[in-house]
Amino acid sequence: MTQPSPKSISRRTASSFLALGAVGGAFSSRVFAQAGDYPSHPIELVVAYGAGGGTDVLARAFSDSARKHVSQPITVINKPGASGAIGLSDVLNAKPDGYKIAMLTVELTTLPHVGVIKFSHEDFAPIALLNADPAAITVKADAPWNTIEEFLAAAKKVPGEFRVGNSGAGSIWHLASAALEDKTGTKFNPIPYPGAGPAMLALMGGHIEAVSVSAAEVTAYVSSGKLKTLAVMADKRLKGYESVPTLKERNIDLSISAWRGLGAPKNTPPAILAVLKDIVVKTIAEPSYREIMDKQNMGFAFGDEAAFKAVMVRDNTYFKNLITKLNFKLG
Structure with a gap:
């Protein structure tokens, strides 16, 4: 079983985002007027995982690159625990006023x-949608x-x-190793x-003997000679990892990716959204943002709210079926 890659929508949606950005001042003035004085104080961007991982790196790249496009700072807050449930719950329980938003991850479609x-x-x-990266061993x-x-x-x-x-019990990287076990008849000891x-x-x-996190997340350590990646769970070889085979090349039919993107509680007013x-439209065009993404080998996969929702709906179905097949239950 394979997972369709969100990267297939990246070029089309990135183009539409940049086209939206070209509307420029008139659009900005209109939405800011409708939203009153928002933002009048710092915005918290909650990362439901610890510092140093891909989600944290992406959030900080976005926060830093957004500075010139928002009147208040976007402050990254790490709230790890329970495979992301603690941080995401914190955002959902907050007032839906745009001052506490989340870096959503694919775990939203696995943990339930x-x-x-x-x-x-x-x-x-x-x-x-801001990013998509495949798992790796x-x-x-x-x-x-x-x-x-x-x-x-x-x-x-x-x-x-x-x-x-992995990055937590029931996380995408936990599922990646479980799927590899299933495909190869191997039994690991998953450590969250x-x-x-x-x-x-x-x-x-x-x-531990290995990690099943993304290739992007291990880039710095692989480059420094501390770690080595044996295979990636992608449909084709990755930029920066051209010498590393995919599982499919090794006759293991498995491709699993994670995505990340911005989200807010569903009752957040449309004008705030x-x-x-x-802010996103302007930030993704910043050279500094793209430089960080490229340096970290993080997948550049953008989608507007409609495309992002479609990815979540699709993966919710995919992982529900995978988890049922593997009889993979934690709670």
């Missing part, structure tokens, strides 16, 4: 089906396995002993962490 959360993507108003640079075949063969000799770190960053630190410290969308 494993019994971790009672809410879903339908409880958020999508603002914009990464080990320490001095690990004895140099191919995914060697890694899986070694894991099969000691069923349930190879510790594979409050984000990809802590999982990578555990790997470098020798506490319009201001936030206007």
Whole structure:
């Protein structure tokens, strides 16, 4: 079973976003007038995972690049725990006034089906899709396995002993390793962490054998020679990882990606959402934003609110079916 990639919509939706941005001052003046004095104080952008992971990197890139396009700072707040449920719940329980928004992740379409959360993507108003990245299997640079075949063969000799770190129980990276187990007849010992960053630190410290987080999240450590990626769960090889094979090249039919984007509680006034969308349009065109994305090898996949909603609906169905097939329940 494979997951369709959100990147297929990136060029079309990015073009439409940039075209919207070209409307310029008239649009900006109109939406700001309708929203009154919003924003009159800092906006909190909640990241439901720890510092150092892909979601945190994306949020901070967006916050920094948005400075010249919003009158108040967008402050990144990390609220990790329960595979993202704590941070997302904090946003949903806040007043829907635009002053507390979330960096939504694909876990919104996984956690409801494993019994971790009672809410879903339908409880958020999508603002914009910002990113999509595939999972990868990464080990320490001095690990004895140099191919995914060697890694899986070694894991099969000691069923349930190879510790594979992820960004939380029921997270997309936990599901990625579970799907790999299913496809290859391997049994891992999944180890949850409050984000990809802590999982990578555990790997470098020798506490686990591998991580199943995205290739983008391990880029800095792979580049510095501390880690090595054995395979990516993508339809084709990734930029910056041209020498790393996909699982499909190794006859493992598996492709799983994560996406991230901005969202607000669903009752947020349309005029406030319009201001936030206007900020996004300008921010994604900033060279500094694109430079950070490129440096981190993060997938550039934009979508407006309609396209973002369509991705969430699609993946909700996909992961519901996958979780049912794997009998993957936590709560």
